[in-house]
Amino acid sequence: MPLRAAPILTTAVLVLLLGAANAQAADPVLYRCGPQGQDLRDTPCPDDPRRAASALPRDTVTAAEAAAARKRAADEARATDALRKERERQEAARPRSAAAGIDGRVGQTQKDAGAQPAKPSDPKKRKPKDPKPSKPKPAKPPKEPKVPKTPKLPKPQPPVPSTGTIGAAGIGNAGDAIDARR
Secondary structure, eight states, X not given: OHHHHHHHHHHHHHHXXXXXXXXXXXXXXXXEESSSSOEEESSOOSSOTTSOXXXXXXXXXXXXXXXXXXXXXXXXXXXXXXXXXXHHHHHHHSOOOOOBOTTSOBOOOHHHHTSOOOOOSOTTSOOOOOOOOOOOOOOOOOOXXXXXXXXXXXXXXXXXXXXXXXXXXXXXXXXXXXXXXX
């Protein structure tokens, strides 16, 4: 068993070393083509083959920038948590409201229940009357089903004169019948 592990381990180390060497390759060479150099290509520009290749700068983050970003994220998380707690505290302090009525008012308190309704702003305008309760109508007896109409008969067609005759020779025209008799 130990003899089989050695080739597998050697193969794994070689694969990792080749992968690491490939990952650390130099910056790719790119050609800036076009009127303002916005077209990036890995081959020389077709319109100006003399244009020199340029290496694109890599975005690198320094340790100070990374620490500042972590600090900013932690500060934002604390501020968000404080706002959430404040909102929850305000929601808990606010009384729960009942369902609103059809007029849009939310529940009446005891002092509002005994109060007189507000007077209409226009004294000439009459207050609408309450609808009268409808009386149930008696059920109608079911109707008798109608008898279906008889269909119309088709119009008679005039007879069509035939040009052929039936003779000893079979079906054919008049000339054929005469020829057959001879």
